[in-house]
Amino acid sequence: xxxxxxxxxxxxxxxxxxxxxxxxxxxxxxxxxxxxxxxxxxxxxxxxxxxxxxxxxxxxxxxxxxxxxxxxxxxxxxxxxxxxxxxxxxxxxxxxxxxxxxxxxxxxxxxxxxxxxxxxxxxxxxxxxxxxxxxxxxxxxxxxxxxxxxxxxxxxxxxxxxxxxxxxxxxxxxxxxxxxxxxxxxxxxxxxxxxxxxxxxxxxxxxxxxxxxxxxxxxxxxxxxxxxxxxxxxxxxxxxxxxxxxxxxxxxxxxxxxxxxxxxxxxxxxxxxxxxxxxxxxxxxxxxxxxxxxxxxxxxxxxxxxxxxxxxxxxxxxxxxxxxxxxxxxxxxxxxxxxxxxxxxxxxxxxxxxxxxxxxxxxxxxxxxxxxxxxxxxxxxxxxxxxxxxx
Numbered sequence: 001x002x003x004x005x006x007x008x009x010x011x012x013x014x015x016x017x018x019x020x021x022x023x024x025x026x027x028x029x030x031x032x033x034x035x036x037x038x039x040x041x042x043x044x045x046x047x048x049x050x051x052x053x054x055x056x057x058x059x060x061x062x063x064x065x066x067x068x069x070x071x072x073x074x075x076x077x078x079x080x081x082x083x084x085x086x087x088x089x090x091x092x093x094x095x096x097x098x099x100x101x102x103x104x105x106x107x108x109x110x111x112x113x114x115x116x117x118x119x120x121x122x123x124x125x126x127x128x129x130x131x132x133x134x135x136x137x138x139x140x141x142x143x144x145x146x147x148x149x150x151x152x153x154x155x156x157x158x159x160x161x162x163x164x165x166x167x168x169x170x171x172x173x174x175x176x177x178x179x180x181x182x183x184x185x186x187x188x189x190x191x192x193x194x195x196x197x198x199x200x201x202x203x204x205x206x207x208x209x210x211x212x213x214x215x216x217x218x219x220x221x222x223x224x225x226x227x228x229x230x231x232x233x234x235x236x237x238x239x240x241x242x243x244x245x246x247x248x249x250x251x252x253x254x255x256x257x258x259x260x261x262x263x264x265x266x267x268x269x270x271x272x273x274x275x276x277x278x279x280x281x282x283x284x285x286x287x288x289x290x291x292x293x294x295x296x297x298x299x300x301x302x303x304x305x306x307x308x309x310x311x312x313x314x315x316x317x318x319x320x321x322x323x324x325x326x327x328x329x330x331x332x333x334x335x336x337x338x339x340x341x342x343x344x345x346x347x348x349x350x351x352x353x354x355x356x357x358x359x360x361x362x363x364x365x366x367x368x369x370x371x372x373x374x375x376x377x378x379x380x381x382x383x384x385x386x387x388x389x390x391x
Contacts (some may be wrong), residue, residue: 016262018186024080026299029064035061037088042067049104055080058109061088067295068096075105076129086110090119095144096120115142115171121152126194126331127159131203134163138189139170146216149186157194157234162203162243164190169210169229172254176215176225180335185215187254192243195291199234199241201262207247213254214278224278224335227254234262236292240266252276260297261286263316267299274306277333285314287347288369293317299324307331309339311359315346315368324355326362342383345376353379 023290026076029035031051035045046069048056055078066088087109089097096119097111098104103124111121118141124131131151143150146212152169155162167190184200191209194201208230215225229250250257252273257272260283272282282304287294294316303325304311311326321343321381340360343352346368357363362383365373 006356013234023068024082025164026053026057026353028056031174032156033058035059035063037064040064040066042069045069046071046221049079049102050074056204057241058082058085060084060089065089065091065097067091068099071102071104071254074102076105078105078107078332079109081108083108086112087115088114089359090113090114093143094119094148096123099123099125100128100334101125103128103131105134106135106136107120107132108136110137110147111140112139112178113141115140117143117145118150118152120154121303124154124156124160128246129160131155131160132163133165133167135166137168137170138172140185141171142173142177143187146175146185149183149188150174151188151191153190153311155192157192157199157201158256160198160203161349162192162201162358164204164207164208166338167208168291169208170212172213172227173216173220174214174227174248176223178225180225183226185225187215187220188231189213189228190230191233193233194237194238195233197199198236199262201232201234201238202240202242202390203244205230205243205245209249210253210257211251214252214276222276222278224280227256227278228259229253229257230388231256232258232262232265234291238263238292238294238383244268250274250282254278255280256284257281258283259286260284261289261291263296265297267297268301270302270304270305271297272302272304272308274308277307277331277336279306279308279331280336281310281313283312284310284346285316285319298322302316302326309336309355310341310344311357312343313346314350317347318337318349319345319347319351321350322353322354324352324357326356327358328358345373348374350375351377351379352381354381355384358384
């Protein structure tokens with residue numbers, strides 16, 4: 001129970017130094033925003049974001065947005081919130097909140113989607129520079145349109161550097177369409193991608209909390225389909241990638257907490273628990289599939305509990321799993337394979353060391369593209385199977 005308490009009660013720090021009030025920027029209310037939770041502030045915020053007055057700040061309040069906002073190219077700027085700043089969005093199906101062709105850095109802001117629709121929450125175009133989100137919360141999505149995907153934070157990696165920290169995604173629901181192999185009913189909290197001829201995804205993703213993220217059916221019941229907490233996807237020739245992901249907390253995180261289809265990723269300090277039976281994996285590394293072989297991923301200091309199909313999985317080459325603590329049971333939800341595998345290896349040159357793995361199937365080597373797995377090293381690893389069923 002202490003492990004679960006740690007995940008649920010790991011709040012994002014939203015404090016702000018009151019001594020720096022005068023340095024926060026131009027008050028958003030000078031553009032006509034009210035922040036009273038009643039007035040529609042869409043037009044005022046769009047005007048402010050497209051102005052050239054410099055940094056902006058939101059005083060305490062609830063700012064209503066009812067339509068998409070597009071931010072045109074311009075100089076980078078910070079958008080800072082005082083304590084208790086909520087951007088309350090009520091959008092129609094297939095609508096985005098912010099599409100950014102200008103680099104806006106958000107800090108100390110809650111985004112509440114009022115249990116409604118969303119296509120993209122914040123979409124960062126390419127070539128913007130340092131992409132910064134700090135002390136930001138996204139919550140309360142219930143998108144019942146299964147014909148499109150929902151992506152809360154969407155970052156095109158080309159020409160950008162990630163600086164993402166202290167972010168939470170909570171209560172995210174997306175109606176599935178019953179087809180796992182397409183993206184229409186997909187829900188992704190944080191998506192980083194670059195599908196050019198040569199990828200270069202770089203930066204830090206630090207202190208992310210993902211809780212209560214699921215696909216649902218028309219009755220609102222949790223189903224097994226396609227959600228991801230953090231998803232990094234880059235193209236062939238992605239040897240210039242350099243992504244560090246650390247301090248990630250997942251509680252009932254849906255299908256995947258972290259999905260990687262990219263090279264040169266370091267993942268450190270992960271805590272995950274799921275009892276909703278829709279968890280496929282905590283960290284899954286894909287390779288090939290027309291995007292080139294993925295290599296050089298290190299996964300370390302991971303703790304996994306609950307019902308999970310596969311705790312950790314990799315089909316990439318040169319993967320290291322280090323300091324892994326897995327104790328899982330099989331899943332029960334229809335569509336999930338109920339394997340209960342601690343670590344699944346389908347890539348060559350894999351190392352597992354300094355770990356304890358307790359699962360119905362603690363460790364499994366499986367062919368990838370019909371080829372046997374080569375050069376797997378197991379060092380100082382305790383394998384056990386104390387639980388044979390889901391009870």
